[in-house]
Amino acid sequence: MPEQSNDYRVVVFGAGGVGKSSLVLRFVKGTFRESYIPTIEDTYRQVISCDKSICTLQITDTTGSHQFPAMQRLSISKGHAFILVYSITSRQSLEELKPIYEQICQIKGDIENIPIMLVGNKNDENQNREVENSEGEAMAKKWKCAFMETSAKTNHNVKELFQELLNLEKRRTVSLQIDGKKSKQQKRKEKLKGKCVVM
C-alpha cells in the first residue's frame, strides 16, 4: 500500500486553457491532444527516487476556473512544489497567476525553500505571442522562482520542466531517474520523443 506521507506532491496552477493538463499528460503519458476538456482536479502518480529511495511523485492538475477556492487552498497546503502556468499567447493568463502566487505565499509563509516554477506554455505559437520571454523572466525574478517556456504540443522542455522543479528541492534529493529502471510509460514517452524533435 503506498504510503501517503512518502509522496512528493507537485501542484499545477494556472488560468483556464493555458495547457496545464496538456503539460501534465505530456509528461505522464507522453500524449497530446488538441481537444479541450476543463479539469476539475486530477492527480497522477509516478515513481521517482528521493533521497536514494523510491517515492511517489504526485502531480495534481487543478482547475483553471475559480469555482472552488476551498479546494485550491487545500492543494496549496498539501503541496511540496508548484508549477504556475500561463500561456505566452495571453497576457491575461499571466495576470491571473498573481492571486495564486500570493495565496501560496500566504499559506506557505516562507517560500524561499519551496520549489516554484513559472511556466510560459504554448511557445510553439510564436505568431500569437503576447508575453515576451523576457517578461516571464522578469516576473520570475520578482517572485524569486525559476522560469521556463514550454510547449506541450511539441514536447518542448516538458520533461526538463519537471526535472528542474525537482532540482529546486533543497530539503531532499528528488530525481525523476530511478536507477536502471524505467516504467513502460517512460519508455514509450521516450520513443515518442524521438519522433518529434522540434527543438
Added chain:
Amino acid sequence: MKPLEKLLKKPGSHLPVRPAAPPGQVPGPGSVPAPRRQSLSRPPASPEEPAGPAGPVPGGEGRWLELRPPEAPLRSPEDPSPGCDRDRDRDRDRDREPPSPEPPPAARCCCGCGCAPAAPAPPERLLAALLDRLPAAAHGRGCGAESLLDDIVLTHSLFLPTERFLQQLHQHFVLAAGSPPARWEEGSGLRRKRAVLAVLLHFLETYKGLLQEEESAGKVIKELYLLIMKDTSLYHELEDEILKLHQLVETVELKVADETPPPNKQVKPLFRHFRRIDSCLQTRVAFRGSDEIFCRVYMPDHSYVTIRSRLSASVQDILASVTEKLQYSEEQSTRGDALILVTMASSGEKAVLQPSEECVFTTLGINSHLFACTRDTFDSLVPLPEEIQVVPGDTEIHRAEPEDVANHLTAFHWELFRCIHELEFVDYVFHGERGRRETANLELLLQRCSEVQHWVGTELLLCEGLGKRAHLLKKLIKIAAICKQNQDMLSFYAIVIGLNNAAVSRLRLTWEKLPGKFKNLFRKFENLTDPCRNHKTYREVLAKMKPPLIPFVPLILKDLTFLHEGSKTLLDGLVNVEKLHCIAEKVRTVRKYRSRPLCLELEASPAQLQTKAYVRQLRVIDNQNLLFELSYKLEPGSQ
C-alpha cells in the same frame, strides 16, 4: 454483513409468509375494527364484509384476485360506487394503526365497510375504472375514489410505465371529446374530461420535481395540457383547478425535446469526495438524475481523474469520460484493453460494474471508490490507503456537548429525509423490473445511516484510554437518547446498531466502566430496536409519535419489499389493486411523518458551526476487519 444489510436482506425473517390463518388478526391493540383484514383462506363472500350501501358490487368479489377466475368483472361504468361515510373513520383509524407488518392479503376491504376499493382490472382498464369513479369524488368527496386515485398515481409504474399511463389519460380525454359511447348519459363526456383533469392534477402534484427527468412523459403532459386549455370554457366550475394546473405545469418546467434546455444547473458535489466545509453547511437539496456531479475515478496506481457527469450517467458514459480524459488512445481500446469500471471497498472487496448500469454514484459503500482499469489489471487492484490515519483521534466528538451532536444529527437527517421523493420508496423496491428511475436521495440516506453506524465504532475504537473510551460510550448513549427524544429514530437506530457492532460490544472493560444508569438505558434501547415479532416494540413506539418524525427508513423498505414479494402485481392480466393500495398506504405514512416541519433551535456560534460541520462529514472506518483489529489492540483479552 452489516447489520443494516442483514435487516434488509431478510425481508421475511420475522414474518409469516402468508397472512396467518386466524382471521381478523390485527397488529396493534385493537385500534382497527376487526373486519378490516382478512386472510386468504377465507371465502371471498365473508359475512364480515357486508356489501356496501350501493348493494352488491360486482367488484366486491373481483377483488379476490388470486381466487377469482380471470373473468372477474371489471366494475362497469354504470356502477359508480357511491360515497361511504365510514371512509373518514377509516382514515382516522388508519392513522392510529401501527405500520402494518402483515403482508397484503390478496384482498381486503380497507375500510371494513365493503365500499369496494376497486376491482382488479387489466392494466389498460384500471385507469378507466378510476375515471368512472372520480366525478363522484368531485362532488361528494368521501368514497375510496380519492384514495384510489392516490394509490394509482403512486404505484402505477408497477404495471404501466409512466409514459404509457399518461398516454392513456390523453386518449381518454380525446375519446371523451369525441362522440361518447351510446350508453353514456348526457354530460358524461364532460364528466370524463373533468375526471381526467383531476387525475392529471394529482399526478402533477405528486411528481413535481421528478418530471423534469422524464422527457417523454413531459411531452405527453404538454399535449394534454394544451388540449385541456382548448376548451377551458367547459370548466367554469373548475376555475381553481385550471389555475392550479397552470401553476403546476409552470413549476415543473417540463422539458420538451425541441425547447432550449434550462440554464446550466449548478454542479452539486456529492459529499463523499469533496469534504468542504463551505458546501457541507448548506441545507441539502434533493438530487435529480440530471444534476451534474463531480466524481473521482481512480487508476490502478491510485492516480485519479475527476469527471463531471450527470448523476444518472451510465457506467458506459463514465468510462467514456475517463477514456477521453486520459487520452486513452483508440488503438488501445480496440486492442481489447478497453477500460472497465470497478467499485472497491476499503476492505479490498471489488466488483465490476456492467456498462449499462446507471446512477452508480449513490449506490457505492461509504469508503468505496470507483476504479477504471483493464481486465488484465483487475486482479492487481488494491484499495486506497485508509483515509483515517489510525492514530488515536481527538475529534470534535470529545469536545462537543451530546445535545449539540444529537441535534445536528437530527437536523441533517431531517434534511436528507425530506429530500427523498415519495416515489423513490416505490421505485427503490421495484426497480430492476421497470425502467429505473433514480432513487439517489433515498440511497444517500441509507448510505448515511450506515455511515453513522460506523462512525460510532470508529470513534470508540480510535479512543485509546479506557476511561476516556467509557466516557465516550456514555456520551454516545446519551446522544442516542436525545435523538430518540427528537423523534429521530433513524439516528437513534443507527447509533444503537453501531454500539452493537461486535468490535464494540466485545470491549468488556469499557462496558463495565459504564454507570449502571446508562447500562440500563442502553438495555432499554436494545429492547426497543429488537427485531423480534417484526419490530413490534419499535412499531408501537413509532405509532405513538406525532409528526414530525424521522422513521428508521430501512424498515419501511423492508415492509415494502415484503409487500412486493408477498403477492403478485398481475395475475392473469389483472392488476392486484389491493397490493397497490397497501404500498400506497406505506408511502402515505412517510407523507404523514413529514407533514409538519421539524424545527430545532440551533445557534450559529462558531463552536456550533464546527459541530455541525463535523456531524455532516463524518470520517469513518467501514472496514470491519480493521475495526476488529483496533478492538483487539485496545482490549486483547476481553470477550
